[in-house]
Amino acid sequence: MASIDLNWEKFLGKGDEASFEAIYITYVDDLFAYGMGLGYQRETCKDAIQDTFMKLYLCRNDLRQIENIAGYLFKSFKNRLIDLARKNRNNDSIESMEDRFTIEVTVLDNIIENETRAILKKRVGLLLNQLTPNQQEAIYLKYVVGISHKEIAVILNMREESARKLLYRAMEKLRQKATEANLFDKTVVLTLINLFCQLM
Template sequence: MESIDNQWKKFLEEGDNLSFSLIYKKHIDELFSYGISLGIPTEICKDALQDTFYKLYITREKLHHVENITAYIFKTFKNCLINLNKKERHREKIVSFPNSFSIQVTVLDDIISNEKAELIKKKVESLLSKLTPNQREAVYLKYMIGLQHKEIAEVLNINEESARKLLYRAMEKLREYASQDNHPESLFLFTLLYLIR
């Protein structure tokens, strides 16, 4: 199968709908999970997905500068989420954009037995809850989605060095909390997730 970068090139140069479809299929589930993890309601996530890919499709002639399609799609999606959430908030007079980032740990179910998976899942979620929202988001983008530091920086609108530091500090905090709370299995999970990528 062709790489996403090759499919992106083909879509830009030839307007190839099959390539666009493959890009869509590759990213749709990860984007939806990302939106839910940001604390955005399901319907707004669905609308943002539609807006993101519609915008991508109709503006392709102007997107030849985009080198990393995955980072670009995540950044565009996040901006759509923010804009749609603001409109919805204005309509419903909700106080503010959710300032949380939660990660639902589901990878464990495929790795170990359900009983132990639930226990470790709770421990990992407990550890993650001690991180700042930005740290949780960076950990999610790195270990759940598999983005590189440069891509994470683009999605979070920070420079690459800041993304590296953010992830480093997050992992240091996780190690510290895991050792304090005696959760060595949780650190094993993060190591495993890193090696899987």
Template sequence: MDYKKLTDEQIWKLISMGDRTAFGFVFKTFVKEFFKYGCKFTKDKALIEDVIQDTFVSLWKSKEKVKIEKSIKFYLITAFRRELIRRISAERKFDTIEDCADTYFIEHSYIDLLVQHQSSIQMNEDLTHALSQLTARQREAIYLKYFVELSYEEIAETLDMQVPSLYNLIMKAMKALKLSMKNEKLLVNLK
């Protein structure tokens, strides 16, 4: 069966009826993306792998009870993020999710994706600097929107925000990026 041609609803129906092959397809489809996303929160690869594994095991165990109303990807990434932050918080004894989110960092592959069509090394450095000026929450929202390709509604739910607040967060982040990039270009031109 070609699972790529099925809708999320159809795949989930198969999984909820115990189709291990459909479940394996979902795992293979998202595991690398979730690992990469987890690396935004921690460098502990073993922890990320454990949380991914536990997220999928938990889903399999509760497959008959779980109702996936949006997308499988959205459901899984939300569950994965929640559990990863819970475990990081427990390890580091953070008081809030925001404290944990402050550890969110930019990896070079993330930057490379943003500037893949740019040949200039300077542009890459400018973008790295511009992204580092954003808050952790802004970087995460941009990542979820443009790289994980979640909808605004899904991102808002994942980040436990209202949709209008998310619009503002992303809009401010994009303005800050544009301004920072413009300022970097001015500095380079003055040299």
């Protein structure tokens, strides 16, 4: 059993505070980046994270049916962001905010040599900007966070098959854009394939 699953089990079973802290540490940075990617302000993201984990702690006895903690946290966090933003904005601005997810290409930091990292990050960033906000959000959840297709479907309010198609089409679009004449070299194409092959 993975350590996060073990911590989740111990937290649900005993209210173990060390396990709760481990869960928080595991997901807090990814949640914050996700909120920023959705276009929310830093303080709103911080408040939503605090509220999400407070709810998690207080309602743990009602969460025994939850099998995927990551999916639950990201869905709860996104809903809380929307609730907080509604206090300060009208519904139209909330809806438009949900349609502008953007990815920061930080996942490359650990796999690309220092001397080529800046160039490749810029090029891959340009490629990712060719995707729709939904495609970017799905790639972030799948590749960076490691959430299943089923959980992505829940977060994005779509069927699991639709989530699979969304990721597949995003992958195909990345490959198409990367191989257009004189735009990107072979290194970038291979990097993208290696980065995103698990989306298939």
